[in-house]
Amino acid sequence: MSHAAAPIETSAPLGAPASGAWALRTEGLSKAFTLHLQGGTRIPVLQDVELEVSPGECVALAGPSGAGKSTLMRCLYGNYGAGAGRILLHHLGETVDLASADPRLVREIRRDTLGYVSQFLRVIPRVPTLEIVAEPLVARGEPRAAALARAGMVLARLNLPPRLHGLPPATFSGGEQQRVNLARGFAPHYPVLLLDEPTASLDAGNRAMVIGLIAEAKQRGAAIIGIFHDTEVRDQVADRLFEVAPIQEAA
């Protein structure tokens, strides 16, 4: 598998799936937490999750609070390590298993193939908003000027006032920070996009914006997996629901 960095066209997602019509699929994905500091308590959260998402499809994770939706999301991003099973993606024309990928491959996958919009913006101090949003584009080899321009456009669509573009987002409101997150996630046109509560802090107008961005991404062929507590939004963007059921606690 090549780990070489190659500049990627950001106008369209990477090629059609090699086999079948899925963009992401999990096989037997399981996750449990062992809390050593609590005497080694083992908490299973996910058990044999089988999820398959097609290009252009938006799947909403559904289930009660604490069932493991966020855990599943984080496993899909590689943020949590899978306990067992595989997470398959098409990356640079090849099928890769994120669950067993080494750190360098995971970074590459996150750079080119897999995007993630989290609920909270982890703020890098002192970096202006425009640069934060442009950074994933620059990482792919896009020239700085073009990346910054594109970042500005996406922020404008999300109604983030231009006077904020040059400021670091640490002092922004929750809704403003959320829009920075969204811009960063939608600007690069990832083939697979994970959205964790993308409209949580937004007003109606901006919620509509996000629905529009999701629709556009789907049209481009992106596969989207999201957690939407706002059922209105969910009903407008999701093609189907995927139930994440809580596991009965083992002793």
Added chain:
Amino acid sequence: MTTATGYNFGYLDENTKRMIRRALLKAVAIPGHQVPFGSREMPLPYGWGTGGIQVTASVIGPSDTLKVIDQGADDTTNAVSIRRFFAKVAGVATTERTTDATIIQTRHRVPETPLREGQILVYQVPMPEPLFKLEPRVAETRRMHALADYGPMHVKLYEDIARTGHIAISYNYPVMVGGRYLMSPSPIPSFDNPKLDRMAALQLFGAGREKRIYAVPPYTAVKSLDFEDHPFRPIRADATCALCGSRESYLDEVVTDDAGGRMFVCSDTDYCNTRQAAREAAE
């Protein structure tokens, strides 16, 4: 062989001379590299030229003619003392004429008259280590020489230019010998540095207190450190010798009264006297 006064020829015993000659051979084989030697107790204290005297004593033979200068002059107390010393313990002929000497021992100057093949110039050296002021640790300077790691010296020159606009070293200006070793040419004025480059005579350096010997064989490249855009320039007073009229030689400034009166005179007495004699003969 003992002289009339009961000393071995050249004062030092033969084994000591052999030891010093071995050091000299090593030094000549590695131009600019400092060779440690077993510096002996001499009948004058450290800081008075014991290194130079030991080198001279080891190379001098009965047929040699010795000249000794101190800051260019044959007639200062030290030059006279050392010349008399060798006359006594070696019975050799001595001279003040550069052209007549086979061995010239010098403190802090190079004769103006160009030297020729077969002559030996022996320098008295107080501090043989050119990096001493920058790096006082001997272990470290030895490593720097071994690895030709001379960055700090260039940094020092950079600092001079940054602070004063020019390299502010007027004497003991560091040189690269044979493109390999950084060497202290002894506290000669930087004006004399070009004379060392490809000199026809053999140059030997002795530091008695520091117990080091080094050498520059004839026709060896000796380059003063500088920058491409701040090249080395020999510095002399912009004046004429009041005695012989020279505009090329290195001049001493002599204060003549307490009203600011001064005159410039050649530092090299033999050179000046020779020129004066030639002028008188021409008239």
Added chain:
Amino acid sequence: MSALLEATGLTLRFGAVTALDDVAVSIWPGEVVAIVGESGSGKSTLLRVLSGLAGPEAGTVLYRDPDGTVHSLLDMPEASLRRLHRSDWGFVHQNPRDGLRMGISAGGNIGERLMAAGSRHYGAIRAAAAEWLARVEIDPARIDALPRTFSGGMQQRLQIARTLVTHPRLVFMDEPTGGLDVSVQARLLDLIRALVADLGLAVLLVTHDIAAARLLAHRIVVMRRGQVVEQGLTDRVLDDPQHEYTQLLTTSVLSA
């Protein structure tokens, strides 16, 4: 070998104390790897061994030079190692006084590596020094000032400029923000982050500051009592720690 530096089986004992116990670490070009652990974990020792400043009792350290040739660090002659440290490698010390010449001007400090590499044009050296001062956010007008007139944060940034002027591919950093005020630390970390991104540096960073590791590092290596207890992608190790000690570390971090 595609890695820039690859170490395996490193073991080193100081009497009864095991500083390194069968440690393996690798680093690839353009990657930032943080080695975290508490005092006595062996992280600083590991850094010294990886940079050739100390020798292990067992194990190998392989280094791939710009031509692609692989060298064994432990068999390298001292001359080559010193040359390496002045050109392709950099070392940023925790205390800037250990990495700077305090009696030499800022410009001289930055220019030294250039001069050691053979640069002999005063004007060019000075211009490069001024450019680097600006890059590390020190006013270029202070090019002739002595480091002892700089604040701690400025001294540290000067040390970084001095290290990076020869465009090293691999930089070792030993607690670069230790001893600095919090706001100064933030500025320094941000500077390092930007330089790493701009220059494609590989950085081996030793720190006990987990937040700094999260900010800067792509991968993190957790050490305890000379052993590597866990390593991997930074956000994975910090958000989903597997080893007991790592869980202890991550839950012990105070957040503002």
